[in-house]
Amino acid sequence: MPSAEFFAALRSIIGPERCITDPGLLLAYECDGITHLRTTPSAAVLPESREEVQALVRLCATHGVPITGRGAGTCLSGGATASAGGILVVFTRMKRILKVDAANRLVVVEPGVVNARLSETLRPLGLAYMPDPSSQTACTLGGNVGENSGGPHCIKHGATSASVLALEVVLPDGSVVNCGHARGRTAAPDLRGLIVGSEGTLGLVTAITLHLERIPRHELTLLASYRDMRSACEGVSAVIAAGILPSALEALDDRTIAALEASGKPSGYPRDAAAVLLLEFDGEASAVRAEAEAASALLRNAGAITLEEATDSEQRKRLWKGRKGAFGAMGRLAPDLYVMDTVVPRSKLAEVLPQIGRICDQLGLRLANVFHAGEGNLHPNISYDGRNPDEVKRVIEAGHQIVELCLAAGGVLSGEHGIGTEKRDYMPLMFGADSLSAMRDLREVFDPQTLFNPDKLLPTPRICAESGFPGKPRTRP
Numbered sequence: 001m002p003s004a005e006f007f008a009a010l011r012s013i014i015g016p017e018r019c020i021t022d023p024g025l026l027l028a029y030e031c032d033g034i035t036h037l038r039t040t041p042s043a044a045v046l047p048e049s050r051e052e053v054q055a056l057v058r059l060c061a062t063h064g065v066p067i068t069g070r071g072a073g074t075c076l077s078g079g080a081t082a083s084a085g086g087i088l089v090v091f092t093r094m095k096r097i098l099k100v101d102a103a104n105r106l107v108v109v110e111p112g113v114v115n116a117r118l119s120e121t122l123r124p125l126g127l128a129y130m131p132d133p134s135s136q137t138a139c140t141l142g143g144n145v146g147e148n149s150g151g152p153h154c155i156k157h158g159a160t161s162a163s164v165l166a167l168e169v170v171l172p173d174g175s176v177v178n179c180g181h182a183r184g185r186t187a188a189p190d191l192r193g194l195i196v197g198s199e200g201t202l203g204l205v206t207a208i209t210l211h212l213e214r215i216p217r218h219e220l221t222l223l224a225s226y227r228d229m230r231s232a233c234e235g236v237s238a239v240i241a242a243g244i245l246p247s248a249l250e251a252l253d254d255r256t257i258a259a260l261e262a263s264g265k266p267s268g269y270p271r272d273a274a275a276v277l278l279l280e281f282d283g284e285a286s287a288v289r290a291e292a293e294a295a296s297a298l299l300r301n302a303g304a305i306t307l308e309e310a311t312d313s314e315q316r317k318r319l320w321k322g323r324k325g326a327f328g329a330m331g332r333l334a335p336d337l338y339v340m341d342t343v344v345p346r347s348k349l350a351e352v353l354p355q356i357g358r359i360c361d362q363l364g365l366r367l368a369n370v371f372h373a374g375e376g377n378l379h380p381n382i383s384y385d386g387r388n389p390d391e392v393k394r395v396i397e398a399g400h401q402i403v404e405l406c407l408a409a410g411g412v413l414s415g416e417h418g419i420g421t422e423k424r425d426y427m428p429l430m431f432g433a434d435s436l437s438a439m440r441d442l443r444e445v446f447d448p449q450t451l452f453n454p455d456k457l458l459p460t461p462r463i464c465a466e467s468g469f470p471g472k473p474r475t476r477p
């Protein structure tokens with residue numbers, strides 16, 4: 001626990017009303033979207049300017065106190081929780097859109113701006129910020145940068161990294177660096193690329209310059225339903241193999257459709273379907289029409305039992321309703337929801353999904369799958385009751401087995417939710433000792449005291465040895 005002197009200095013920087021230390025109020029900051037990974041911060045502080053962030057960072061460096069950046073706390077890998085004895089720097093009050101430059105199609109924002117609020121602001125100008133995490137009505141752009149977040153439309157337009165032009169970053173010694181440039185590529189080493197996805201371990205982002213697109217002129221949505229998941233996955237592979245690039249290619253299984261029905265907000269998807277695919281196309285009308293027709297033929301050929309098409313915005317919304325409502329519906333099945341994130345090669349989807357089902361069935365857990373099929377990015381969702389320790393144990397065991405299954409199928413640890421503490425101890429399954437050591441060296445260059453989100457992302461030999469994940473391999477086979 002930091003000293004009384006530290007807390008006094010903290011309050012003098014930030015003011016007592018923006019420095020939360022009351023244990024009751026700190027409950028709200030104990031976890032992020034992964035509710036079984038909890039730590040209580042020593043304090044949660046809410047800065048309103050870069051200068052305040054710098055002062056906080058310098059104070060923590062002097063007192064050796066760990067510091068974790070936090071946006072909306074929707075992170076699904078335990079990355080937005082405090083480290084032992086550490087504080088949370090919560091960016092939700094730094095929420096100004098600093099500049100909209102329509103001529104150069106860019107925007108400069110503070111990190112606490114909510115993703116969907118940016119889109120709403122840009123819409124009247126005919127501009128769009130493309131990365132659209134399903135949490136976009138809550139998550140912040142700072143958090144999106146921290147995780148290099150994706151979303152349904154990232155298959156065509158790229159994840160957050162593809163839209164970040166420049167960043168203003170407070171380093172662990174309190175200095176400020178500007179990475180990247182509003183004009184795009186620079187000759188210098190790509191510090192911007194290093195910071196994006198570094199989960200707050202290298203610096204705290206205080207301003208973000210983002211590239212914008214024009215809102216697409218035409219959009220067309222397809223909904224295909226299947227009697228079995230294997231045929232749906234074959235449809236996905238056929239579309240991608242034909243060189244067609246939809247702007248979204250999402251999948252839901254029968255368990256998700258059932259959850260939607262049970263939620264009282266039915267999706268309208270065929271109830272007897274074992275899987276549905278949602279595809280979207282954007283661009284010029286003739287190209288959109290040609291791609292949709294080619295994709296429809298391939299989807300039918302793979303065994304689609306129904307195929308619906310929508311071009312006007314109300315009809316398209318109707319087709320998206322189930323996908324948009326999926327997490328909410330699953331959230332109603334039980335008090336807690338473990339949203340996992342792994343990736344397998346697209347060609348392995350049909351093989352891996354039934355095995356994930358079997359893992360959860362054998363452990364007596366309730367599973368539903370909704371995922372970014374076009375990218376092979378799976379989200380096995382397990383509904384459970386966190387008050388039941390035995391069930392929590394089984395959920396964690398299922399997580400282990402699913403991660404190992406996906407890696408064995410040639411996949412990667414995370415598609416978009418990051419590593420955090422959830423997957424930290426699996427890093428040696430993906431990276432050799434030399435690669436991990438190079439990552440640690442790099443981190444030390446930025447943060448010699450290892451105070452920025454210290455227990456996240458990279459395993460340390462000590463942490464591995466003390467890990468709560470007994471009996472699991474921790475080195476690459």
Ligand SMILES: Cc1cc2nc3c(=O)[nH]c(=O)nc-3n(C[C@H](O)[C@H](O)[C@H](O)COP(=O)(O)OP(=O)(O)OC[C@H]3O[C@@H](n4cnc5c(N)ncnc54)[C@H](O)[C@@H]3O)c2cc1C
Nearest residue numbers: 071072073074075079134140142143146149150200205416
């Ligand atoms: C229902 C649901 C659906 C989701 N869907 C998606 C999805 O489709 N795609 C996807 O990618 N994710 C998704 N997520 C996960 C999550 O919303 C994203 O990771 C999001 O980017 C987190 O934003 P946040 O503001 O909540 O950040 P937080 O959770 O607060 O923080 C995330 C990480 O960023 C770091 N961080 C935060 N602010 C800063 C900063 N200013 N400087 C440096 N580091 C910082 C934190 O330390 C942490 O490591 C979903 C989550 C939920 C609950």
